[in-house]
Amino acid sequence: MSFDADHIVDRRRMRRKLTFWRVVTVFVVIVAVVGAGLMFTNRGAITGGPGAGIARVTIEGLIRSSRQRSKALEQLAESNAKAVIVHINSPGGTVAGSEELFDSLVKVKAKKPMVVVVDGLAASGGYIAAMASDRIVAQQSAIVGSIGVIFQYPNVSELLKTIGVQVETIKSSPLKAAPSGYEPTSPEARAAVEDIVKDSYDWFRGLVRDRRHLDPALLQKVSDGRVFTGRQAVELKLIDALGDEQAAIDWLAKEKNIDAKTPVRDYPLAPRFSDLPFLHVAALSLLDAAGLTGLAGRFKEWGALQAVERLNLDGLLVLWHPPSSN
Numbered sequence: 001m002s003f004d005a006d007h008i009v010d011r012r013r014m015r016r017k018l019t020f021w022r023v024v025t026v027f028v029v030i031v032a033v034v035g036a037g038l039m040f041t042n043r044g045a046i047t048g049g050p051g052a053g054i055a056r057v058t059i060e061g062l063i064r065s066s067r068q069r070s071k072a073l074e075q076l077a078e079s080n081a082k083a084v085i086v087h088i089n090s091p092g093g094t095v096a097g098s099e100e101l102f103d104s105l106v107k108v109k110a111k112k113p114m115v116v117v118v119d120g121l122a123a124s125g126g127y128i129a130a131m132a133s134d135r136i137v138a139q140q141s142a143i144v145g146s147i148g149v150i151f152q153y154p155n156v157s158e159l160l161k162t163i164g165v166q167v168e169t170i171k172s173s174p175l176k177a178a179p180s181g182y183e184p185t186s187p188e189a190r191a192a193v194e195d196i197v198k199d200s201y202d203w204f205r206g207l208v209r210d211r212r213h214l215d216p217a218l219l220q221k222v223s224d225g226r227v228f229t230g231r232q233a234v235e236l237k238l239i240d241a242l243g244d245e246q247a248a249i250d251w252l253a254k255e256k257n258i259d260a261k262t263p264v265r266d267y268p269l270a271p272r273f274s275d276l277p278f279l280h281v282a283a284l285s286l287l288d289a290a291g292l293t294g295l296a297g298r299f300k301e302w303g304a305l306q307a308v309e310r311l312n313l314d315g316l317l318v319l320w321h322p323p324s325s326n
Helices: 002-042 067-077 094-107 125-130 157-163 187-212 216-222 229-234 245-256 276-289 291-304 305-309
Strands: 054-063 083-094 116-124 136-138 143-145 227-229 264-266 318-319
Touching: 002 187, 054 067, 054 094, 054 125, 054 245, 083 094, 083 136, 083 245, 094 116, 094 125, 094 318, 116 125, 116 245, 125 143, 125 318, 136 245, 143 229, 187 216, 227 229
Parallel strands: 054 083, 054 264, 083 116, 116 136, 116 143
Antiparallel strands: 083 318, 143 227
């Protein structure tokens, strides 16, 4: 009996050690992958130009400011690419990041014929980026619009009061660091935030009016924050036609005299190793390989990297997201 008990204890000890070393191995490999990604990132975003073909640029996920992306688009504007097709699949992001991306794409369009293809979603900041082009096409079931600006912050003042925690603040003026999630929002702080939201919203609406040539009535109809399908967006003049990349190529051939047989080559705006979704997949694969399938499942369920991405969005947002489902 004693022998069996000792055997069970030894097996449990060995299992704990095996799990420990699996976790350590996964951690070391992930650190190595991230380190390699940062090293490649520092060497520059572009490893090769699009040649004399049509450059395919992809904008997807959350949009934030990126000097690397701006530099890559500057290089694209000076390249020998005959035209540019920009694929967009984005719910938006920060106001500043979306404006920066719009400005960079406008500079490219000033030197190259450009068409935007909405793959599935061009909402809020994603739609701002799309308006850099004079031609926007989208699938009929794509989501377009969400013209509006939002400023969100959690207010936990009632929770802190319930658990008996009080946050003391000393500041130079009433509106410094306001609004704060640690205290009720004062009317003055709310008014100040509403002013900056309204100012950014006016800029967004003005951009839509000027870029899409909308009259006041139509502008009012499309700029209440809602999203539209591709078919609705055509009728509302938010996009120019329904279609995919082939429709973009056909338009370039017809309107810009670009040979329809010109090869289309991907033009990356960032190195592959800096792509968060890639690291997400790599991490899940490593966890599975290490025998930690349960942990991989939880990692996937939590959507950890997506949560981190959203936490990195500060300030005013031009971002659309449907309600979360449980």
